Amino acid sequence: MNPSVDLSLIRAPLSLPFMPKASPLILLVDDEKTIRTQIRRFLEKGSYQIIEANNGEEGINACIRFQPDIVLLDGMMPIMDGFECCAQLQSLPGADHTPVLMITGLDDQVSVDRAFAAGATDYVTKPIHWAVLRQRVRRLIQQSQLLKQLETATKMFHRLATVDALTQLANRMMLDAHLDQEWRRMMRNQEPLSLILCDVDLFKRYNDADGYGHLAGDACLRQVANAIGAVTKRPGDLAARYGGEEFAVILPNTPIGGAVEVAEMIRSGVKALQLAHPNSDVSRYVTLSLGVASGVPNRTLNFLPETLITAADKALYEAKAAGRDRLCVHLLS
Numbered sequence: 001m002n003p004s005v006d007l008s009l010i011r012a013p014l015s016l017p018f019m020p021k022a023s024p025l026i027l028l029v030d031d032e033k034t035i036r037t038q039i040r041r042f043l044e045k046g047s048y049q050i051i052e053a054n055n056g057e058e059g060i061n062a063c064i065r066f067q068p069d070i071v072l073l074d075g076m077m078p079i080m081d082g083f084e085c086c087a088q089l090q091s092l093p094g095a096d097h098t099p100v101l102m103i104t105g106l107d108d109q110v111s112v113d114r115a116f117a118a119g120a121t122d123y124v125t126k127p128i129h130w131a132v133l134r135q136r137v138r139r140l141i142q143q144s145q146l147l148k149q150l151e152t153a154t155k156m157f158h159r160l161a162t163v164d165a166l167t168q169l170a171n172r173m174m175l176d177a178h179l180d181q182e183w184r185r186m187m188r189n190q191e192p193l194s195l196i197l198c199d200v201d202l203f204k205r206y207n208d209a210d211g212y213g214h215l216a217g218d219a220c221l222r223q224v225a226n227a228i229g230a231v232t233k234r235p236g237d238l239a240a241r242y243g244g245e246e247f248a249v250i251l252p253n254t255p256i257g258g259a260v261e262v263a264e265m266i267r268s269g270v271k272a273l274q275l276a277h278p279n280s281d282v283s284r285y286v287t288l289s290l291g292v293a294s295g296v297p298n299r300t301l302n303f304l305p306e307t308l309i310t311a312a313d314k315a316l317y318e319a320k321a322a323g324r325d326r327l328c329v330h331l332l333s
Helices: 033-044 056-066 082-089 109-117 130-162 172-189 203-208 213-231 256-272 305-321
Strands: 025-029 049-053 070-074 100-104 122-125 193-200 238-243 246-252 288-295 327-331
Touching (some): 033 130, 049 056, 056 082, 070 130, 082 100, 082 109, 100 109, 109 122, 172 238, 172 305, 193 203, 193 256, 193 305, 203 213, 213 238, 246 256, 256 288, 256 327
Parallel strands (some): 025 049, 025 070, 070 100
Antiparallel strands (some): 193 288, 238 246
């Protein structure tokens, strides 16, 4: 059995120079120097950059350092053979985007099956058919690049679909989905779920103020959003733009006392920004009214996600009716 490699202890061999990735970078792992030289010279004609490793351990080391676009890997090598090396490469970050092309003299069914079981993307045999090698390398690199582009585009579209463009907080769609997810999780665990609804006090008057207008209003909302987002730090917490000048904060596994503490931090944090509000009869500065609702989700008590929103909205209305720049609470039981 080949030895396992402790990736945290590997050092890069000094014989592998740094090469900027202006063109596709190929890592060639083979213990036979003559074969490496032949492959390198052939592939360099295609404007590829090549780095070399003598065995599987050096191959893993080089892959960590240089993050090649493709790995060409011999099957039979000392210290660590290509099959074990290929298997360990799969555990590296980003390995799913780095194709491995096995190049070996073994062409029996068992060896081919073993190569693919270890994670090889494709397989060519020695003696090398050079035209086949060129096409396999080109195809695998193109597929890898397309996969990376698709993943980047998917992330971008996901962000566009779930993030509010103005404030960069989660949008209403993301809020609804997260609330439903956390409601289900809290119901399973029988833990409290809290929701804070926030409204910028007299925001229409802010936009109507001389010299302010909608551009100033947008800037105000961005600063308020930053203050709200700064308070929600736990992985399960979510700050979102609820709509217009309203914001919402979901606090899973948070009882009413903790939710009130967070709400007060938000209220005081926004007021501390000292955003001048000349048309407010509440304060010289922009303020928030907040409604806090909390409870343990339970279908038998008719505590649905919409129930929490309704309760928080009712508490928000009470805060406005009581004079604004304050918070009110509704506890579900």
